[in-house]
Amino acid sequence: MIQVDNVTKEFHGFKALNQVSMHVPKGAVYGLVGPNGAGKSTIIRNITGIYQPDSGSVLIDGEPVWDNVNAKKKISYIPDDLFYFLQANTLDMKKFYQGIYPRFDSDLFSRLKDFFPAIDMKRNIRHLSKGMQKQVAFWLAICSKPELMILDEPIDGLDPVMRRQIWGIILSEVAEHDITVLISSHNLRELEDICDHVGIMHQGKIMLERTLTELQGSVSKIQVAFQEGMPALPDDFEILHMSNIGRVYTLIVKGNPQEAKARLEAEHPMLIDIIPLSLEEIFIYEMGGANYEIKDILF
Numbered sequence: 001m002i003q004v005d006n007v008t009k010e011f012h013g014f015k016a017l018n019q020v021s022m023h024v025p026k027g028a029v030y031g032l033v034g035p036n037g038a039g040k041s042t043i044i045r046n047i048t049g050i051y052q053p054d055s056g057s058v059l060i061d062g063e064p065v066w067d068n069v070n071a072k073k074k075i076s077y078i079p080d081d082l083f084y085f086l087q088a089n090t091l092d093m094k095k096f097y098q099g100i101y102p103r104f105d106s107d108l109f110s111r112l113k114d115f116f117p118a119i120d121m122k123r124n125i126r127h128l129s130k131g132m133q134k135q136v137a138f139w140l141a142i143c144s145k146p147e148l149m150i151l152d153e154p155i156d157g158l159d160p161v162m163r164r165q166i167w168g169i170i171l172s173e174v175a176e177h178d179i180t181v182l183i184s185s186h187n188l189r190e191l192e193d194i195c196d197h198v199g200i201m202h203q204g205k206i207m208l209e210r211t212l213t214e215l216q217g218s219v220s221k222i223q224v225a226f227q228e229g230m231p232a233l234p235d236d237f238e239i240l241h242m243s244n245i246g247r248v249y250t251l252i253v254k255g256n257p258q259e260a261k262a263r264l265e266a267e268h269p270m271l272i273d274i275i276p277l278s279l280e281e282i283f284i285y286e287m288g289g290a291n292y293e294i295k296d297i298l299f
């Protein structure tokens with residue numbers, strides 16, 4: 001659904017994006033993660049056709065998005081900083097969206113009213129709280145019936161109940177209408193529950209792009225204890241991090257968890273256990289490998 005090839009974008013000689021390539025398959029829920037300043041919002045602005053890449057290409061469903069209304073009609077986008085017209089209330093914005101999105105679903109808009117009971121549709125949106133303004137953004141974005149939903153830091157300011165409710169609606173749209181979702185977020189805990197693909201950005205590049213299952217199968221946490229302390233391990237056994245309490249060692253190892261376990265078992269440990277890594281831990285260790293300054297948060 002999204003094909004980004006070798007996109008570079010400079011601001012005053014600074015390369016915010018440096019040959020970025022990424023691929024978001026149709027029907028995927030793709031989590032874009034990365035440290036502050038990695039280039040997430042900038043690549044999203046290239047994907048939504050707000051910025052024109054200096055070089056490289058961005059295709060939406062096979063079509064270039066830049067200056068292409070047809071491609072843009074397929075996208076609904078919730079930016080980091082929301083925009084509403086000065087005097088507009090929710091009903092005014094709904095009318096505006098209906099004019100832009102040919103598939104806007106007014107019945108769905110009415111049905112979803114119960115999900116957003118705090119929103120007074122006749123009140124100036126700019127007078128609503130930050131979280132309520134976000135709710136309106138989701139309400140309009142969902143009813144636009146996009147083929148592609150792009151969310152930049154979408155859940156900031158939303159309370160936990162509202163977050164669950166909104167993810168529920170979006171995931172049912174994914175399941176029923178095969179929409180594609182690209183989400184940039186620092187909330188890895190939440191992304192882990194909803195994403196099936198992950199891209200990690202660092203210094204203007206996509207340093208890793210995998211399905212969540214592949215990612216979780218590419219690095220493992222193994223607890224192991226040996227009678228005589230840790231034996232020498234082969235050079236190609238790629239340990240990202242090792243710590244110990246007494247004889248129990250915790251290893252973060254690159255590669256297939258079962259293969260790593262089998263290799264350690266050959267050394268006859270007293271105990272050995274694979275512990276699943278969370279997306280947050282994988283992110284931290286992968287970024288550590290990329291020399292991101294994370295030394296103080298390793299444990």
Ligand SMILES: Nc1ncnc2c1ncn2[C@@H]1O[C@H](COP(=O)(O)OP(=O)(O)OP(=O)(O)O)[C@@H](O)[C@H]1O
Pocket residue numbers: 011012016034035036037038039040041042043
């Ligand atoms: N309009 C601009 N003019 C100049 N520099 C910019 C502009 N937009 C982004 N940058 C720079 O490009 C880099 C990437 O910024 P971007 O906002 O894409 O990062 P991000 O990954 O979204 O960060 P965060 O997680 O903090 O939101 C940063 O160094 C930023 O200062």
